[in-house]
Amino acid sequence: MRFQTDLIPARLIRRYKRFLADCQLEDGREVIAHCANPGSMMGLADEGIKIWLEPNDDPKKKLKYGWRLIEHENGHFTGVDTSVPNRALRVTLENREIQELSGYHTVKPEVKYGEKSRIDFLLTQEGLPDCYVEVKSVTLSRTNGQAEFPDSVTKRGAKHLEELSNMVAQGHRAVMLYLVQRTDCSTFSLADDIDPTYHQAYLDARAAGVETICLSTQISPQEITIADPIKIDI
Numbered sequence: 001m002r003f004q005t006d007l008i009p010a011r012l013i014r015r016y017k018r019f020l021a022d023c024q025l026e027d028g029r030e031v032i033a034h035c036a037n038p039g040s041m042m043g044l045a046d047e048g049i050k051i052w053l054e055p056n057d058d059p060k061k062k063l064k065y066g067w068r069l070i071e072h073e074n075g076h077f078t079g080v081d082t083s084v085p086n087r088a089l090r091v092t093l094e095n096r097e098i099q100e101l102s103g104y105h106t107v108k109p110e111v112k113y114g115e116k117s118r119i120d121f122l123l124t125q126e127g128l129p130d131c132y133v134e135v136k137s138v139t140l141s142r143t144n145g146q147a148e149f150p151d152s153v154t155k156r157g158a159k160h161l162e163e164l165s166n167m168v169a170q171g172h173r174a175v176m177l178y179l180v181q182r183t184d185c186s187t188f189s190l191a192d193d194i195d196p197t198y199h200q201a202y203l204d205a206r207a208a209g210v211e212t213i214c215l216s217t218q219i220s221p222q223e224i225t226i227a228d229p230i231k232i233d234i
Helices: 084-094 155-169 196-208
Strands: 008-016 020-025 030-035 050-055 065-071 077-079 106-113 117-124 131-138 140-143 145-149 173-180 185-190 211-219 224-229
Touching: 008 030, 020 050, 020 065, 077 211, 084 106, 084 117, 084 131, 084 173, 084 224, 117 155, 131 145, 131 155, 145 173, 155 173, 155 196, 173 185, 173 196, 185 196, 185 211
Parallel strands: 030 065, 131 173, 145 185, 173 211
Antiparallel strands: 008 020, 008 050, 020 030, 050 065, 065 077, 106 117, 117 131, 140 145, 211 224
């Protein structure tokens, strides 16, 4: 998925009210950017870090910049926009590039199901059980090389796992897909100390037959693309 507009480098001044960030451009100007990430962004919002912003001239948008990436001192990147996984994955699913899901030809995003929920993707194909795919963006890393989810308590995430289990009980397939938006991680695990309820919900869902897929990403100031599977250590 290529960014619609060329990203520009900046430095983070502060993130506040979850969805706002004060940033300093290279020419010294200070701007406010939209931060499309409702999580805690643990370890990713330190003052002075190098970030990349996407400018826009959309008259419908109050803010003229969106915070898209963090560039770490070691040259690796983290994608902070939680809307990116669904946009990138839709193309990947439609092109049937994920081996475990390649048998499905029809991809429907944001389909209502369960108890007032929406599944990120419903995959259908004649002769196969419907497949419900829930997607989570992963950006937390507290140990070198290891990505973790979640970065804060997520009751909504636990509910999604329960909904997926219900789909399996009804004879469908259900997949929990974690997309690691970091280029410095090779394994994935759950942060059970941050949200033990989510961790237990995941274990219950797995026991009920919910499948898990974890994928890495390749990230640059030009684009974010889906890459290889990442080892799951849960």
